[in-house]
Amino acid sequence: MTNRTNTPNLLDNPPVPVQVKIAAAWTSFMFLYIYVDVFNFYKPGVVDGILNGLIWTFDISSTLLTIFLVSVSIPALMVVLSMTLPARVNRATNLVVGSLLIPYSMFNAAGATWEWAFFYGISIGIEVLLLAFILRSAWTWPRTPAVPAGPATTDVRQEASV
Template identity: 80%
Template sequence: MRTPQSRTALKNPRFRSPLEDRLIPVQARIAAAWTTFMFLYIYVDIFNLYKPGVVDGILNGLVWRFDISATLLTIFLVSVSIPALMVVLSMMLPARMNRATNLVVASLLIPYSMFNAAGATWEWAAFYGISIGIEVLLLVFILRSAWAWPRRTTPSATRTTSVDDELHHTPQQT
């Protein structure tokens, strides 16, 4: 049985549990969401290959109703590169540019993701509904995180005197 910690232990970082929830910087949260988005994006495309007739169409030079060409594949490459690059950009860009970039790109990708349902039959409604639904939820999370990006507060002592000498920030400073 676990004994409750004293008030002093809860306030002093040296006595915190190693399983403590740490504040995650907004850049890392957004990059994690873009990474999840990319995994889903890729797996949906892979699973789509299992639909009857898709591989036959590809072998016959067609993707959906479009002829496979260098232009089409370039468009596909650009469309998958944008969210892939957002993983890195979310960690590397300065806060102001990062926030604006995430707001713009996530906003543009919501209708683009929904377009994937175009031409789908009711037989595949669950597949597209779940995949597009999760993609849109991730994009909304990115929009919400970027929109609520914490503003700089007055500088204060953020260094702790703990043994591990980690930085601890208030939610407004993260």
């Protein structure tokens, strides 16, 4: 007879490390961020403007494209940093970068007409929700006390088992 209490349930959700949750959120943010830019090409006049050397009201230049490259590189780098930085630095980095990207994301609505309000509202809304999830996850990062090393650890364990 099998012991059902020790049999793992296929639908059990093992705990997911905070780093993985945050990296997944940054990945989602990055995909959304890029897709919104791609979908923006379908707006009438956008491609014509680009072919005429303009993006929004800015002349296309190496400086402008470098700024755009840095802009889209931030979420990509945050995926890697969220998985590799030590917890304390990771938490602080996610709090700072996530906080700075909220107003940056909202800036995408600047100059938008009411005709495109729904498009920008949904895209910016989801971006801000993902950033809020990142901020909340980083803010509430579990703090577990360090286990003392050396003889004190051994003594505590021995006393507990007696």
